[in-house]
Amino acid sequence: MGTSESLALPVSTVVAVVGAGAMGAGIAQVAALAGHPVRIIDARAGAAAAAVTRIRDTLSQLAAKKKIDARKVSETVQRLDAVEDIEALGAAGLVIEAVVEDLEAKRLLFSQLASVVPHDCILATNTSSISVTAIAARVNGPQRIVGMHFFNPAPQMPLVEIVAGLATSSEVIQRMMATAAAWGKVPVQTKSTPGFIVNRCARPFYAEGLRLLLEQAGDCATIDAIMRESGGFRMGPFELMDMIGHDVNYAVTKSVFDANYGDPRYTPSLAQLELVHAGFLGRKAGRGFYDYGSAEAPRPATEPIVTVPSPSITIFGDSDLAKALARRLEASGHRHLDRPYGDGGHGVVAKSGDTVVLLTDGRTATQRAQDLGKDNLVLVDLALDFGTATRVALAKADSCADYAFDRAVAMMQAAGFAVSRLQDVPGMAVMRTVAMLINETAEAVNHGVCTAEAADLAMLKGVSYPRGPLAWADAIGPAAIARVLLNLSTWYGEDRYRLSTLLRRRAASGERLSVSHA
Numbered sequence: 001m002g003t004s005e006s007l008a009l010p011v012s013t014v015v016a017v018v019g020a021g022a023m024g025a026g027i028a029q030v031a032a033l034a035g036h037p038v039r040i041i042d043a044r045a046g047a048a049a050a051a052v053t054r055i056r057d058t059l060s061q062l063a064a065k066k067k068i069d070a071r072k073v074s075e076t077v078q079r080l081d082a083v084e085d086i087e088a089l090g091a092a093g094l095v096i097e098a099v100v101e102d103l104e105a106k107r108l109l110f111s112q113l114a115s116v117v118p119h120d121c122i123l124a125t126n127t128s129s130i131s132v133t134a135i136a137a138r139v140n141g142p143q144r145i146v147g148m149h150f151f152n153p154a155p156q157m158p159l160v161e162i163v164a165g166l167a168t169s170s171e172v173i174q175r176m177m178a179t180a181a182a183w184g185k186v187p188v189q190t191k192s193t194p195g196f197i198v199n200r201c202a203r204p205f206y207a208e209g210l211r212l213l214l215e216q217a218g219d220c221a222t223i224d225a226i227m228r229e230s231g232g233f234r235m236g237p238f239e240l241m242d243m244i245g246h247d248v249n250y251a252v253t254k255s256v257f258d259a260n261y262g263d264p265r266y267t268p269s270l271a272q273l274e275l276v277h278a279g280f281l282g283r284k285a286g287r288g289f290y291d292y293g294s295a296e297a298p299r300p301a302t303e304p305i306v307t308v309p310s311p312s313i314t315i316f317g318d319s320d321l322a323k324a325l326a327r328r329l330e331a332s333g334h335r336h337l338d339r340p341y342g343d344g345g346h347g348v349v350a351k352s353g354d355t356v357v358l359l360t361d362g363r364t365a366t367q368r369a370q371d372l373g374k375d376n377l378v379l380v381d382l383a384l385d386f387g388t389a390t391r392v393a394l395a396k397a398d399s400c401a402d403y404a405f406d407r408a409v410a411m412m413q414a415a416g417f418a419v420s421r422l423q424d425v426p427g428m429a430v431m432r433t434v435a436m437l438i439n440e441t442a443e444a445v446n447h448g449v450c451t452a453e454a455a456d457l458a459m460l461k462g463v464s465y466p467r468g469p470l471a472w473a474d475a476i477g478p479a480a481i482a483r484v485l486l487n488l489s490t491w492y493g494e495d496r497y498r499l500s501t502l503l504r505r506r507a508a509s510g511e512r513l514s515v516s517h518a
């Protein structure tokens with residue numbers, strides 16, 4: 001096998017794009033920009049020509065902003081050909097279909113194409129939810145059928161999942177990996193399983209958010225702010241679902257749930273179904289979790305500044321939270337700060353008077369207060385980086401007095417955090433979501449869907465997570481994440497929180513999750 005560059009389809013290869021909708025037009029643009037002659041076709045008369053016009057306009061706008069060379073635009077547009085007859089695809093070396101998301105429609109199309117294109121023409125599907133194996137099953141030459149899953153909008157989103165069906169040849173996979181890379185994309189290889197990598201591993205981001213809302217841990221704006229400002233995610237789950245559209249997001253969850261025979265890990269949320277029923281589909285409908293017609297966006301619940309004098313603070317241990325708290329309090333000129341050698345026992349990170357502060361480990365604050373025999377106990381949610389986070393979430397045990405909670409709030413405010421209070425749900429918001437993202441990603445790797453490296457890369461490039469889930473697990477420690485999930489599983493008694501075998505193994509061995517082990 002040659003180098004990856006020599007494996008890429010030469011730019012002289014004719015690329016046919018079938019389906020000139022949102023995805024097809026974007027993919028045609030990418031292929032033409034990369035230098036390929038592109039034929040674009042759609043079942044609806046005039047749709048392909050309209051797509052070429054749209055691409056030309058988009059590229060001309062980019063040229064006007066000096067983001068692309070004007071000559072390149074005219075060369076690219078010349079390479080684009082709208083055709084109306086499938087026979088016009090006879091010279092194609094690669095076909096990418098982006099037609100309606102329907103198994104029978106895709107099968108029929110590929111069967112028709114198989115009799116038009118050369119026998120070695122690669123047939124790629126942009127499906128996001130249908131089994132590539134199933135699409136290929138009744139088509140002549142299933143070894144050349146492959147998934148090429150672009151993300152929306154295709155010209156901007158870097159990730160492309162190259163999906164191997166059971167019959168897909170490894171040569172075709174390698175060619176498409178190399179071709180996507182030559183087109184300036186970041187390809188990752190995956191097996192044809194429900195949701196592939198990204199649409200599967202991202203499910204807990206929405207599911208845990210919805211569950212937190214259902215359990216009234218906080219309102220949408222507060223949970224979103226915590227996920228952004230503490231978790232480091234670009235958007236919180238509710239604003240993101242509103243942007244994606246609840247019809248689309250719910251349908252993906254439902255299809256992954258159904259395809260996994262109703263595995264409770266993927267159970268869709270009734271809270272989201274209600275929005276779908278109401279037609280509150282998100283931004284595009286003017287209303288979803290948020291009302292986009294209202295003059296003022298809802299603000300996250302933020303604790304008012306506590307002005308009572310806070311007693312001396314003691315910070316224990318070398319955890320990320322302890323180190324960042326000490327540094328931030330010192331930087332803000334906090335005078336009464338004690339930093340004894342050694343830890344505070346039982347995971348205590350800080351004390352302020354008789355208030356003890358700990359990082360959540362998947363138990364509720366109330367449960368932890370009982371286990372520790374400390375009434376005035378406050379939990380802190382996970383942050384991507386406690387050194388730079390602007391907000392932190394706290395939850396108090398039922399037994400914690402208000403004055404004692406205020407001391408924890410005062411400590412965090414002195415360290416420069418905005419503080420949001422969550423109700424006392426197990427695992428809080430960021431910790432629980434991140435632990436579930438890690439678990440799902442570990443399980444995908446465990447089932448051979450992709451390598452550990454591909455999984456992290458896919459989540460970084462496909463959904464712009466601030467850190468690959470498996471690298472995040474390594475930063476926190478697989479054993480700590482396993483503990484969080486075991487505590488969640490004990491609390492809820494649901495199969496949903498069961499531990500991935502791979503995470504369990506790495507927690508025991510101490511080996512890293514983010515790298516493949518022979």
Ligand SMILES: NC(=O)c1ccc[n+]([C@@H]2O[C@H](COP(=O)([O-])OP(=O)(O)OC[C@H]3O[C@@H](n4cnc5c(N)ncnc54)[C@H](O)[C@@H]3O)[C@@H](O)[C@H]2O)c1
Nearest residue numbers: 019020021022023024042043044098099100101127128152
């Ligand atoms: N929209 C997304 O975010 C997204 C992301 C990744 C993958 N996908 C997948 O890409 C595919 C297309 O999605 P889209 O959002 O571009 O849809 P779209 O509705 O915007 O476009 C589909 C186009 O295909 C045409 N079409 C339908 N059946 C056809 C056929 N048999 N032959 C030729 N043309 C046909 C339609 O006329 C339409 O123009 C689907 O499989 C979808 O699951 C979509």
